[in-house]
Amino acid sequence: MNRRLSTRGRRELTKPAVYAGLVVIVALLPLFFGSPYIQHMLILTFIYIIAAVSFRTIVISGQFPLAHAAFMGIGAYLAAMASKWLGLSPWITIPLSALVTAGIGMLIGYPFSRLRALYYAMGSLFFGIGVIQIIYAGGSWTGGYSGLTGIPALLPGTISKIPYYYFFLGLALVSIIALYRIEFSRIGTNLKAIAQSHVVASSVGINESGYRILAVGVGCFFVGLAGAGYTHYNMVLSCSSFNFMATLWLVMYVLIGGINSFAGPIIGTIILIIIPEFFRDLKMFSPFVTAAILGIVVYLMPQGLVSLPQMVRSRLTERRNTKKVSHAS
């Protein structure tokens, strides 16, 4: 009894220590990689981690949103237009456009909350395509087909990417912690209950459509934040970064890591953005690397990359057991 308590106590201490160590290592990365290109890729990874983790927040409520990149686009274009045409400071437009994105998400979530499972996925897919078409139709306001240029920078006057690196690292950390707290709170439990059975959940007094709209609102807030941050970092926007294929890639980031675990989207995003970069010399052939990673995960790891340590462990114990059996015989 005493021993079990002490191991649990130690584990409660080691877990935050491991996470803190990881954060310190990530924070020290720019010291080792001075090349602006690598720093740029890491910044993009942070942005997409926010998008992927917020995608999963909507997924745990039993909805599969295929408009998530489009919401990122809404946040990005709102921030860009507010700072370019209204002259607002990026420090105001980023939180403001995240809030407006959340508002739009909840407004759209209201009629969509009567669609379930596949039909929700399809409805949101159509909505996402519609958003892109509206941006195309926006003419000079949104830049249309040629994209929007001349957006004010978040940190004017710095050529180095290191300040941006720490800004997006902080943004990603805050978002991850906030979404983690939401998922493992009473709200998150209710969302998971709705996903398992909406009939049972509403019979025990959970407001089904209310919680589903809330989940969409939270997810859209953070993806709007990511989009708005991306706008003021990249300073050029093109619609094709937010179309249906972009949404599918976000889905891939989540699925490859493992959709059933909180760490899944983070690991998946890192793997799918960083590993193909090692094969950049292949040029046109490099998408095959991504396809190979996806294929390996699909065929060998049904639960995503998160299940890899557990699979290895069970394989090892299995082998040890069979060895023992053969020795005994």
Next chain:
Amino acid sequence: MELIIATLTNLLILSSMYILVALGFAFLFSMLGILNLAHGVIYMLGGYIGLTLITALGLNQWLALLLTTLIVATFGIFLEKYCFRPFVGDFNRIVMICVVITVVLQTGVNIIAGTQILSLPPFAEGIFKIGPASVSYERIVTFAIGAVLLLAVTWFVNRTKWGQQMQAISQDLEGAYLQGINVHRISALATFIGCGLAAIAGCLMGAYLCLGPFMGDFMLVKVLMLTIIAGVGSIGGIFIAGLILGSLDSVLPLLVSGAASNATAIAILVVLLLIRPQGFFGHEVEL
């Protein structure tokens, strides 16, 4: 008058092509619940294989069309056996494997053919005239092939034993197993037909409009819309939904200009979906 006839032929051709591609998608979707997001790429592959056969090997166009259909349809059987069948009932992994297929085929076409916009030689030349109106033979031939194929598929599904087995599977999978239907063979057959139809549509559209590595994405979205609006398990529904989509795509650009017409079409579709989430014909699926 000229405008009306042009719009009308455009409407008929677009609708028949959408329906051709959507039928194959709908077969798999209604039978096994597979959301084949790679169907657009298969359509694109059809166009490019047809182009290669015609320009590189110098085959007769009609022979090339037939060969393309057979090649892509056989490829469909391969896909069904190794990519779809292991993951039936697992939505997430089906989506992933479809993205893998999409990436591999698109990159392959990009490397071999390049990203420039190509076009198949037309299947017929000349202009057909009745009084003041004139229609090019190309359009007539495209529509005729589409219409004949659609009639043939409808006959196949409703009148033959295999087609009725397909309907049985889409009504109740376990029941079909219990009645001794070889579900694997029938689903392989459905993929064979579906991919073949997509390849024919790819060739025809490649001659009618143009070929590009990303033409599949556009078609995939159309097919998804069509299948969802039609509802699952109804071939008649697909025909009507195809006509609705085709008329939206051919008439709306006359009324609203540019990208706004696409946005309007999608707004109409979203409203339709919200009115009847399970589609206007057929039945609801649980996934």
